[in-house]
Amino acid sequence: MEQADLLDINGQIFAEQGKALNAVASRNVKVLVVGNPCNTNALICLKNEPNISAKNFHALTRLDVTRAKCQTFLGCELVALKAGVFYDKVSNMTIRGNHLMTQVPDFLNAKINGMPVTEVITDIKWLKEEFTERVQKLGSVLIQKWGRSSAASTAVSTVDVIRSLVTPTPDGDWFFPGVYTTGNPYGIADDIVFSMPCRLKGDGDYELAKDVIIDNYLPDRIKKTEAELLAEKRCVAHLTGEGNAYC
Known part of the structure; x- marks a missing residue:
């Protein structure tokens, strides 16, 4: 699979996770992203959670x-x-x-x-x-x-x-x-x-x-x-x- 396709397929999952957390999670929630590519998936997730501080997101490096x-x-x-x-x-x-x-x-x-x-x-x-x-x-x-x-x-x-x-x-x-x-x-x-x-x-x-x-x-x-x-x-x-x- 090409990297761009992998980023898109996995990224869609983390975009939806981000929206769900933004809707129902505590504003103090800590989010740890494990799924690869974890750095960019963490970025996608935090960008879809505008009500939660970006400092609350971590990638599993x-x-x-x-x-x-x-x-x-x-x-x-x-x-x-x-x-x-x-x-x-x-x-x-x-x-x-x-x-x-x-x-x-x-x-x-x-x-x-x-x-x-x-x-x-x-x-x-x-x-x-x-x-x-x-x-x-x-x-x-x-x-x-x-x-x-x-x-x-x-x-x-x-x-x-x-x-x-x-x-x-x-x-x-x-x-x-x-x-x-x-x-x-x-x-x-x-x-x-x-x-x-x-x-x-x-x-x-x-x-x-x-x-x-x-x-x-x-x-x-x-x-x-x-x-x-x-x-x-x-x-x-x-x-x-x-x-x-x-x-």
């Missing part, structure tokens, strides 16, 4: 972060085993952008036991190439291996998102949903859903993390995944009330 944490652990296996470290000791791991192949696993800001990953794993070439490619392709690898999608991983990541939305973010850490970009401090295009680092505030709302490192490696890759999301947005313009679709 947390699944990619969970995979990246595990891959980070596997990548430093000798150090981790020697130190007795499990994947839950990896913090500040972020997936930037889309829940597709252009996603950007951000190892630059990640930490293992509070230490920068790049100080624990000094093979930067491995991080930029093998690690990044593993995370980007792991979803399709799992489908090829099992002959089905990783529903259990999705369920665990869904629980993780809910926990992050009701539990104060640990000091120095952040969580990483796909959220609405308008007003972001990172220079990402407005009016798309993009995975960015967030912290839960005391009132149950979230704020975007400000102490984020950006080096020469990240910007070009971030722009590529941003361009992909902007292209998807154009394909579903007819479902977001922004005119005719053009892909």
